[in-house]
Amino acid sequence: MKIVVVGAGEVGTHITSHLSSEGHDVILVDNDAGRLQKAENDLDALTVQGNGASLAVLERAGGGSADMIIAVTNVDEINIVACVTGKALGIKRRVARVKDVDYFAERAGRSMQKAGVDLMVNPDLEAALDIERLVSLPGATDVTDFGEARARMVGLYVAENSEVIGTPLRELDRKFGPLPVTIVAILRNEETMIPDGETKLQPGDHVFVIGESWLMPDVMGLIGEDIEPVHNVMVVGAGPVSRHLARYLVRHKIKVKIIEENAEKARRVAAELDHVMLLHGDGTDVELLDAEDVGQMDAFIAASNDEETNIMSCVLARHLGAKKTISLIRRSNYVPLMHAVGIDAAVSVRLSTATAIMKHFRKGEILSFAQLKESDAEALEFLAQPGCRAVKKPLLKLSIPRNAVVGAVIRGTQVIVPRGDTQIMDGDRVVVFALHDAIEGVEKIFSC
Amino acid sequence: MILLSDLIRPELIRLDVDAKSKEQLFDQGIDCLAAAGRVEDIPKIRQALVDREEVMSTGIGRGVAVPHAQCPAAPDLSVCLLRLREPLDYESVDDQPVRLVFLVTGPAARGGFIRVLARISRVLCSEDLHQDLLGVEEPESALTAIRNVEARL
Numbered sequence: 302m303k304i305v306v307v308g309a310g311e312v313g314t315h316i317t318s319h320l321s322s323e324g325h326d327v328i329l330v331d332n333d334a335g336r337l338q339k340a341e342n343d344l345d346a347l348t349v350q351g352n353g354a355s356l357a358v359l360e361r362a363g364g365g366s367a368d369m370i371i372a373v374t375n376v377d378e379i380n381i382v383a384c385v386t387g388k389a390l391g392i393k394r395r396v397a398r399v400k401d402v403d404y405f406a407e408r409a410g411r412s413m414q415k416a417g418v419d420l421m422v423n424p425d426l427e428a429a430l431d432i433e434r435l436v437s438l439p440g441a442t443d444v445t446d447f448g449e450a451r452a453r454m455v456g457l458y459v460a461e462n463s464e465v466i467g468t469p470l471r472e473l474d475r476k477f478g479p480l481p482v483t484i485v486a487i488l489r490n491e492e493t494m495i496p497d498g499e500t501k502l503q504p505g506d507h508v509f510v511i512g513e514s515w516l517m518p519d520v521m522g523l524i525g526e527d528i529e530p531v532h533n534v535m536v537v538g539a540g541p542v543s544r545h546l547a548r549y550l551v552r553h554k555i556k557v558k559i560i561e562e563n564a565e566k567a568r569r570v571a572a573e574l575d576h577v578m579l580l581h582g583d584g585t586d587v588e589l590l591d592a593e594d595v596g597q598m599d600a601f602i603a604a605s606n607d608e609e610t611n612i613m614s615c616v617l618a619r620h621l622g623a624k625k626t627i628s629l630i631r632r633s634n635y636v637p638l639m640h641a642v643g644i645d646a647a648v649s650v651r652l653s654t655a656t657a658i659m660k661h662f663r664k665g666e667i668l669s670f671a672q673l674k675e676s677d678a679e680a681l682e683f684l685a686q687p688g689c690r691a692v693k694k695p696l697l698k699l700s701i702p703r704n705a706v707v708g709a710v711i712r713g714t715q716v717i718v719p720r721g722d723t724q725i726m727d728g729d730r731v732v733v734f735a736l737h738d739a740i741e742g743v744e745k746i747f748s749c
Numbered sequence: 750m751i752l753l754s755d756l757i758r759p760e761l762i763r764l765d766v767d768a769k770s771k772e773q774l775f776d777q778g779i780d781c782l783a784a785a786g787r788v789e790d791i792p793k794i795r796q797a798l799v800d801r802e803e804v805m806s807t808g809i810g811r812g813v814a815v816p817h818a819q820c821p822a823a824p825d826l827s828v829c830l831l832r833l834r835e836p837l838d839y840e841s842v843d844d845q846p847v848r849l850v851f852l853v854t855g856p857a858a859r860g861g862f863i864r865v866l867a868r869i870s871r872v873l874c875s876e877d878l879h880q881d882l883l884g885v886e887e888p889e890s891a892l893t894a895i896r897n898v899e900a901r902l
Contacts, residue, residue, distance in 0.1 A: 437805065450842060451810070481867030513870060515815070515842065518804045519863050522819075530803030714810055714843075715874040718867075 302326070303367045305392070306346075307353030307383045308374035309336040311631070311651045312398060312424070314344065316371060316658060321345045323740070328362045331374075354382035356389065364390040371658060373398040381418055388417030396420045396658055400541070420658075427653040428604075429545035432627055435646050436534060436550065436600045438517065439625050440525050442507065442646045443673065446514065447682045447732045448711035453514040454485070454680050454732070456673075457525040458640075459506040465524055471498030481718055482512030482520050483708045485734035486678060491637065493676040493736060495706050507640070507675070511708030511732055513716040531555055531599040535623070537584030537614050538605030539563075539570040542629060542650065546602065547577045558593060560584050562605075584614040587621070596622030604629040612644065619643040636674050647674060677737040680708065683747040685729045691747050697721040699746055702739035708732045751861060753828065753868055754896040760785050761829040762888035766850075768837055771802060775816060778852035781829045787854065790822035794854055797822075808841025813849045813873050819862055823854035826861060828869070830891060832882065849873075849882055872898050 302325045306317050309331035317340065321327045327346040330353040331337050337348040351358035353372060364370065370387035372380035372395075380397035381404070387395045399405070399421040404413060413421060434444035443456035459466065465473055473480060487494050488507035494500075502508065502524070512520060518528045534550055536543045539561035547557045551574075558578045561567040571579035582589045584603060595601060601623035603611035608631045615626040620643075627646045628639065639647050652674060673679070685692050691699055696707055696719055710717040711730040717723060725731055735743045763781055768774035775798045782788045797818035801807065808814045829852050836846035851869050855862045872878065872895065881894035 439804075479864070479867075481863060481870075513809075513867070515805060515807055515809050516863065516866055516870070518801065519817075519819075519866060523863060528804050530800050713874075715871075 302369065303363065304328070305330060305359065305362050305364055305367045305370045305387070307331070307370065307372040307380065308398075309333065309340045309348070310373070310375060312373040312654050314340050315651055315655045316373065317346050318344050319655070319659065328367070330358060330362050352379070354379045354386055356386050359383070359386055359390055364392060367392050369394040369396070371396045373654070373658070377401050377404065381413065381416070384419070385417040394419055396422065398422050398424060398654060398658070400424060402426075422654055422657045424650050424654040425541035426545050427657040428542045428629065428648050428650040429549065431648045431653045432542070432546050432602055432604070432629075433549045435627055435648070436531060436602070436625070437553070438521070439528055439531060439599065440521050443509070445680060447511075447680075447709070448716070448730045450514055451714065452511060452709045452711055452716045452732060453517050454509060454511045454708065454734075455517050455521060456507060456509045456675075457521055459502050459504055459508060460525045461504045463502070463504070463524055465502050466504055467501050469499050469501050470496055479718065479720075480520070481516050482510045483706065483718055485509050485511055485680070485706050485708045488675055493673075493678050495704055495734070495736065509673070509734070511680070511734065512718060529599070529624075533598050534558070534600045534602065535560065535593065535595055535598045535618070537603040537611070539566055539579065540604060540606060543602075543604045544570060544574065546604070547574055551576045560589070560593070585610060585617060587617055590617060590621055598623045600625040600627065602627045602629070608632070608635070612642070615644045616642050649674065678735065679737070679740060680732060680734045681740075681743065683731045683733065685725045685727060685731055685747065687727045689747060690745075691725050691731065692727055693724055695722045695724055701746065702735070702742035704739035705733055705735035705743045708734050751826075751865055751868065752899055753865070753872055754892060754899050756826065756828045756865065757830055757892060757895065758785065759888040759892060761787075761827065762891050763829070764832045764885065764888065764891065766831045766833050767835070768833060771816070771837070771839065772799070774831070774833070774837060774850060775799070775852070778816070778829055778831055778850065781831065782823075782827055782852070782854060785827075787825060787827040788823050793820055793822040794818050798852075806840040806842070808839035808847055809870055809873070810841055810843040810845065811873070811879065812836070812845050812847055813851070813879075814839050814841065814847040815851045815853060815866060815869050817853035817862075817866060819855055819857055821857055824856055826853075826855035826865060828853050828865065830882075849879070871902065
C-alpha cells in the first residue's frame with residue numbers, strides 16, 4: 302500500500318517506522334528539512350519537504366496514486382486541510398490527528414466527514430481512554446479490547462503466592478480445568494517468550510493473557526494479586542488528558558482529586574469539571590500528597606506535561622501507599638525502568654495515538670491491533686474471510702510461526718479459547734499474538 | 750468436568766423474581782442460596798458480590814448476568830438461577846437489560862470457580878437455551894434444558 306504521512310514529529314515518525322517495516326511504501330512530508338533529514342537517516346521512507354496541506358506538495362509526494370493519507374502534524378487545521386486536499390487528489394482513506402474537541406461535536410464531525418476527513422483521532426482522548434482501562438482494572442499493566450470489547454488482552458505480574466506458579470501450563474489445565482484464557486506471552490529478564498505446554502510461570506513474570514473480558518478480573522485474581530474495586534483516584538496535572546480522564550472516572554462514580562501547579566488553570570478547570578476536586582499545588586510535594594491522603598488512593602495518575610515530574614510523582618505516591626500508579630510518558634525509553642521503581646503502568650500519548658490510527662489503516666481484514674510498550678510484539682485481530690487459508694482446518698495444521706499464538710477466536714457473541722483442534726470458521730474474528738519476526742508469516746496465513 | 754446441571758438444583762431456581770436494582774437482585778439470590786443452606790455469612794457474601802460488580806459488570810450480554818462472589822462465607826461452590834419478571838438495567842457489555850441471572854458463590858480456592866463461570870458463558874451461547882429458559886414454567890424444565898445443552902457440548 303502507498304501511504305502519505307504528513308508531519309515528521311513523534312507520531313508521524315512512529316507510524317512511518319511501523320508501516321515501512323511492514324513493507325508499505327511510505328512518503329513522509331514535513332516543512333522542516335532538519336526533521337526530514339533525521340527521519341531519512343532513521344527510517345526506510347521517502348521524504349518530501351513542504352506544506353503537507355498544499356496540493357502541489359502532495360502531488361510531488363505522489364498523492365495522486367496513494368491509497369491513504371495520515372496527517373499528524375501539531376496543527377489541527379493543517380491535518381484537516383491535508384485530508385481535504387487528499388480527497389481532491391483521489392486518495393481513498395484519510396485520517397487526521399485533531400486535538401480540538403470542538404471539531405468532534407456532532408455537527409462539526411459530520412461536516413468534517415463531508416469535507417474529506419474519514420477519521421479524526423484525538424491524541425489526548427486516546428491516552429485518557431487507555432488510562433481509564435488501566436484504572437478500572439487494578440493490577441493490569443496493559444489492557445486492549447478486541448471484538449467490540451468481548452475479548453480483552455491484559456498484562457499483569459504473577460503474584461508471589463499465586464496458585465499457578467511452578468506448574469507447567471499443560472498441567473494447569475488439568476489442575477483447574479481448562480482455563481478460560483490463553484497465556485500468550487511472558488516477559489522475563491527483558492526477554493519476550495511465547496509459552497508452550499511445558500512453560501512454568503514464576504513469581505514476578507510479566508504475563509499477557511487473552512480471554513473473555515468479563516472474566517478478566519477473576520483470571521487476574523488467580524494469576525496476580527486479588528482485585529479490589531476503585532473508589533478514589535488522584536491525578537497530577539489538569540491538562541487535556543487529565544480532564545478527559547476525570548470525566549470518564551466521574552461517570553463511573555469514582556472520586557477524583559486533581560493537583561495542578563498553575564493556580565489560574567486550577568481555577569478554570571475546577572469551573573469546567575463537575576464533581577472533581579481541584580487542588581493548587583505541586584505533584585511532587587510530599588507534604589501536599591500526604592495531606593491529601595495519597596495513601597488512601599486506589600490509583601494515582603501523573604499526567605502533567607513533564608515526564609520526569611510524572612515519574613517522580615508516581616514514585617512518591619507509591620512510597621506513600623497509593624495502590625496503583627500510572628505515569629504519562631513521552632518517550633518509551635523509560636518503560637523498562639517503570640516496574641523497577643514501583644510504577645505499575647505507563648501510557649504514552651504518542652503510542653496511544655499511533656495505535657488508534659493504525660487500527661483504522663491496516664489491510665481490510667485486520668480489525669484491531671495493539672503494540673506492546675514493553676517489547677517488540679503485537680496482538681492483531683483478523684477477520685477470517687471465506688477462502689482464507691486459516692479457515693476450516695485445525696489450528697495445529699496451520700503451521701503458525703513459532704513466535705506466534707492464537708489467543709482467542711470470537712464467533713458471534715462467543716469467545717472461544719482455542720486449543721490445537723479448534724477450527725476457525727468463516728466470519729470468525731481471530732486474535733493472534735506475535736513477536737515481530739513472526740508477523741509477516743501470520744499475515745500470510747490470515748490474509749486471503 | 751463440572752456440569753452446570755449438576756450444580757444447579759431445582760430448589761436453586763427461581764423463575765419469578767422481582768428486582769429493581771443489582772442490590773435487590775443479589776439479595777434475592779442470597780435468599781435463595783441461604784434457604785438451601787449454601788451460605789453462612791450473608792453480609793460478607795453480599796459485599797463480595799458488590800465489590801466484584803464494581804470492578805467490572807458481570808453482564809455478559811444477550812440478557813444474561815453472572816454475578817459471583819468468592820469468599821470463605823460460601824463453603825461450597827453453588828449456582829442459583831434467577832429469572833427476572835422485568836428486565837433489569839445491568840451495564841452489560843452489549844447494553845441489553847438482563848432477565849437471566851446465574852449467581853455463583855464459592856470458597857476462595859479458585860480454579861474450579863473460574864471454570865464454572867466460563868462454563869456458564871459457554872452453555873449460554875446456545876440461542877435455544879435462552880429461549881427455553883425464558884419460556885419454562887417449572888424449575889425442573891429449566892434444569893432439563895440446561896442438561897440437554899450440556900450433553901451436546
